[in-house]
Amino acid sequence: MNITIIGTGYVGLVAGACLADLGNHVFCLDIDQSKIDLLNAGGVPIYEPGLKEVIERNIDAGRLTFSTNVAASVAHASVQFIAVGTPPDEDGSADLQYVLAAARNVGRHMTDNKVVVDKSTVPVGTADKVSAAIQAELNARFASASPTFSVVSNPEFLKEGAAVEDFTRPDRIVLGVAADAAGQQALAILRQLYAPFNRNHERTRVMDVKSAEFTKYAANAMLATRISFMNELANLADQVGADIELVRQGIGSDPRIGYSFLYAGTGYGGSCFPKDVQALIRTGREHGQTLRMLEAVEAVNHDQKSVLVNKVFARFGRDLSGKTFALWGLAFKPNTDDMRDAPSRVVIGALLRAGARIVAHDPVAEHEAQRVVALDLADAPALLERIEFAAKPMQAVQGADALIIVTEWKAYRSPNLAALKAAMKTPVVIDGRNLFEPDFMAAAGFQYAGIGRNTH
Ligand code: NAD
Numbered sequence: 001m002n003i004t005i006i007g008t009g010y011v012g013l014v015a016g017a018c019l020a021d022l023g024n025h026v027f028c029l030d031i032d033q034s035k036i037d038l039l040n041a042g043g044v045p046i047y048e049p050g051l052k053e054v055i056e057r058n059i060d061a062g063r064l065t066f067s068t069n070v071a072a073s074v075a076h077a078s079v080q081f082i083a084v085g086t087p088p089d090e091d092g093s094a095d096l097q098y099v100l101a102a103a104r105n106v107g108r109h110m111t112d113n114k115v116v117v118d119k120s121t122v123p124v125g126t127a128d129k130v131s132a133a134i135q136a137e138l139n140a141r142f143a144s145a146s147p148t149f150s151v152v153s154n155p156e157f158l159k160e161g162a163a164v165e166d167f168t169r170p171d172r173i174v175l176g177v178a179a180d181a182a183g184q185q186a187l188a189i190l191r192q193l194y195a196p197f198n199r200n201h202e203r204t205r206v207m208d209v210k211s212a213e214f215t216k217y218a219a220n221a222m223l224a225t226r227i228s229f230m231n232e233l234a235n236l237a238d239q240v241g242a243d244i245e246l247v248r249q250g251i252g253s254d255p256r257i258g259y260s261f262l263y264a265g266t267g268y269g270g271s272c273f274p275k276d277v278q279a280l281i282r283t284g285r286e287h288g289q290t291l292r293m294l295e296a297v298e299a300v301n302h303d304q305k306s307v308l309v310n311k312v313f314a315r316f317g318r319d320l321s322g323k324t325f326a327l328w329g330l331a332f333k334p335n336t337d338d339m340r341d342a343p344s345r346v347v348i349g350a351l352l353r354a355g356a357r358i359v360a361h362d363p364v365a366e367h368e369a370q371r372v373v374a375l376d377l378a379d380a381p382a383l384l385e386r387i388e389f390a391a392k393p394m395q396a397v398q399g400a401d402a403l404i405i406v407t408e409w410k411a412y413r414s415p416n417l418a419a420l421k422a423a424m425k426t427p428v429v430i431d432g433r434n435l436f437e438p439d440f441m442a443a444a445g446f447q448y449a450g451i452g453r454n455t456h
Helices: 010-021 033-040 051-060 070-076 097-109 126-141 163-168 181-198 209-240 244-252 273-286 292-304 307-316 343-353 366-376 381-386 417-423 438-443
Strands: 002-006 025-029 064-067 079-082 114-118 149-153 173-176 204-207 324-328 357-361 387-389 402-405 428-431 447-449
Touching (some): 002 097, 025 070, 033 064, 070 097, 079 097, 097 114, 114 126, 149 181, 173 209, 181 204, 209 273, 209 292, 307 343, 307 428, 324 343, 343 366, 343 381, 366 381, 438 447
Parallel strands (some): 002 025, 173 204, 324 357, 402 428
């Protein structure tokens, strides 16, 4: 099948490469010329395990094309996926300007019937806006007998860091289609496209368009809720002298609760949870409903991003001049270089503003971290002189007053503790991901503080 993907970011690039891998001919469009140039030169603009190999073999097979040519992208396929960004607007609602620009482009250039698939995360009712944008362009071009189209909602549930695996082995494929004949025809085409993913068992969930749009927000809101719930309880565990890790296992063993997404930490970040929770709150407000639980989820998360900074202040005071902190992990989670809303940015900003020096390490996000930290500190660029980046974790800890673990990369899980202690000025580990057992760290001679582990 011929497929066009509009927007070649984390979602669009993974979707395009993985659909090409099934034998489809995929045209990936983007407005970012430098991104397209990089891809055409054999580079990959993001870090995602396994992605480079999938891209390379499908370029070699002639099934994957990258371009900024809008007319060619519309002509290429009768199935047009919209996978552009939906960042938060100033009021927290999803900014639909990129989605609607993509829709207008389809309407402006289409000469045959199309299935337009919203893969971006978009608020309930967006498919209607996409339809209206396409129809307005068609009305301007055709007095009568214009080509037809149907808009499908097909939200994406992949996790960064495991995106290729998630896309190729999805838990579910949600398809929101119109009840009319065009909608049912679109459904048949998408069922055919996704058939290879359903060989083991049927994963497709077919529903109306609005329910599909809502499902994506409901999923992210539920996951964010679990995280904030555990973070709030972790902070109380610290107060009452309980260990949240034991509590997590104690409740996770209940099948009604389960173990997933119950880890206490430094708050959720990334490109999805923060903006999707905000957008759902905003949708509620637009309909006169205050989503009180989600407002609390967001407030807890906001505070939790400062949990590591508060632990540093409690131990070292608020004036950190002359102190050096090693940071392990910068990306918002392991196996990605994505720094969008990463908790490390809060830690870096606060420590530098308090006078500290930072030596940071991340296996893949250093370059992106340098870019975003410079943006975060645009009001005080001189602070950037006090942050440097180490090529190896053990280089970052040389002479450090404390090691702060922000992202749970595998490479940080089993350090040589004797070497770590010898390298540091003082053996203090502030662990935002609860990678280690407090007793074990104490026995190894460390002053160790985790999250909710009764270790202050
Ligand atoms: P991204 O910012 O990485 O990529 C978006 C791309 O779209 C950019 O390369 C941008 O240049 C391009 N673009 C913007 N307007 C365009 C246009 N008119 N035509 C062509 N290209 C255009 O975003 P992302 O992380 O891939 O997210 C895309 C959507 O998928 C969002 O709605 C997001 O919420 C959703 N989503 C993301 C994830 C994730 O893990 N990142 C997971 C599920 C869903």
